[in-house]
Amino acid sequence: xxxGDAARASGVSAKMIRYYESVGLIAPAAxxxxxxxxxxxxxxxxxxxxxxxxxxxxxxxxxxELLALWRDRERHSAEVRRIAEAHVEALQQKxxxxxxxxxxxxxxxxxxxGDDRPDCPILDRLxxx
Amino acid sequence: xxxGDAARASGVSAKMIRYYESVGLIAPAAxxxxxxxxxxxxxxxxxxxxxxxxxxxxxxxxxxELLALWRDRERHSAEVRRIAEAHVEALQQKxxxxxxxxxxxxxxxxxxxGDDRPDCPILDRLxxx
DNA sequence: CCTTGACCTTCCCATGATGGGAACCCCCAT
DNA sequence: ATGGGGGTTCCCATCATGGGAAGGTCAAGG
Numbered sequence: 001x002x003x004g005d006a007a008r009a010s011g012v013s014a015k016m017i018r019y020y021e022s023v024g025l026i027a028p029a030a031x032x033x034x035x036x037x038x039x040x041x042x043x044x045x046x047x048x049x050x051x052x053x054x055x056x057x058x059x060x061x062x063x064x065e066l067l068a069l070w071r072d073r074e075r076h077s078a079e080v081r082r083i084a085e086a087h088v089e090a091l092q093q094k095x096x097x098x099x100x101x102x103x104x105x106x107x108x109x110x111x112x113x114g115d116d117r118p119d120c121p122i123l124d125r126l127x128x129x
Numbered sequence: 130x131x132x133g134d135a136a137r138a139s140g141v142s143a144k145m146i147r148y149y150e151s152v153g154l155i156a157p158a159a160x161x162x163x164x165x166x167x168x169x170x171x172x173x174x175x176x177x178x179x180x181x182x183x184x185x186x187x188x189x190x191x192x193x194e195l196l197a198l199w200r201d202r203e204r205h206s207a208e209v210r211r212i213a214e215a216h217v218e219a220l221q222q223k224x225x226x227x228x229x230x231x232x233x234x235x236x237x238x239x240x241x242x243g244d245d246r247p248d249c250p251i252l253d254r255l256x257x258x
Numbered sequence: 259c260c261t262t263g264a265c266c267t268t269c270c271c272a273t274g275a276t277g278g279g280a281a282c283c284c285c286c287a288t
Numbered sequence: 289a290t291g292g293g294g295g296t297t298c299c300c301a302t303c304a305t306g307g308g309a310a311g312g313t314c315a316a317g318g
Contacts, residue, residue: 114210
């Protein structure tokens with residue numbers, strides 16, 4: 001399977017597959033005589049794993065750990081859970097931060113007439129302490 | 130006022146002040162004979178404006194527009210409001226995306242024993258369709 | 259007066275994950 | 289054999305931020 005086929009089958013772009021390989025997230029693909037990368041079904045499983053982990057917002061470093069645990073038959077599920085919990089907390093922290101921004105802004109937007117006059121509580125808020 | 134003083138007084142790092150100047154977000158600072166940048170109270174107001182806008186999550190391009198509107202006595206508050214509303218919606222979209230990730234993960238974490246055995250619904254979810 | 263240390267200057271590099279594009283090579287079907 | 293649609297590597301850009309090097313400036317104290 002060429003990289004384009006693997007990309008379509010896994011949902012990871014060819015560009016990203018090469019990148020993941022270059023940073024050591026995934027093992028270097030087999031090569032044909034021509035130099036083309038050659039992907040197996042097993043490679044596809046890995047690519048799909050990475051894709052799903054990215055969809056859940058895991059960083060590549062975390063996915064690296066998750067892949068190692070996935071391969072390790074002796075793993076402790078506590079390890080996996082720890083990584084996931086840390087990620088959930090990071091997500092929730094970001095959500096709280098952004099929610100606070102959104103709430104503040106929403107309130108300012110609500111106070112703003114939004115007409116053709118210059119008076120604007122949004123700008124006032126940015127300009128004044 | 131030197132850049133370090135302006136940084137402390139505005140909450141924007143000296144590094145960032147120079148960067149904002151280099152990308153045209155703020156006007157080039159006055160220079161002393163020595164070449165040192167020299168900041169006035171008026172400059173500080175601008176830096177604080179930028180700082181507060183960043184704290185609300187606005188991108189530099191948006192802050193550029195907001196600064197222009199702030200300077201424009203003939204502005205229509207509708208313009209400011211439009212920018213703020215668009216940003217609020219972008220924030221809320223990101224929040225929804227991250228909340229969905231967090232919810233999914235939280236559920237998986239909840240299903241995971243987190244002990245010294247290898248069985249793990251989190252990895253199962255990443256490995257299976 | 260000179261030294262010292264804290265500050266300033268510019269310039270380059272790195273982050274994280276992704277895409278765009280150039281220059282060049284390969285493969286298959288007509 | 290040729291053309292088009294792959295593949296390969298390499299460089300650049302994003303966005304906002306920080307780190308650090310090499311060298312110039314300033315002010316205080318011996």
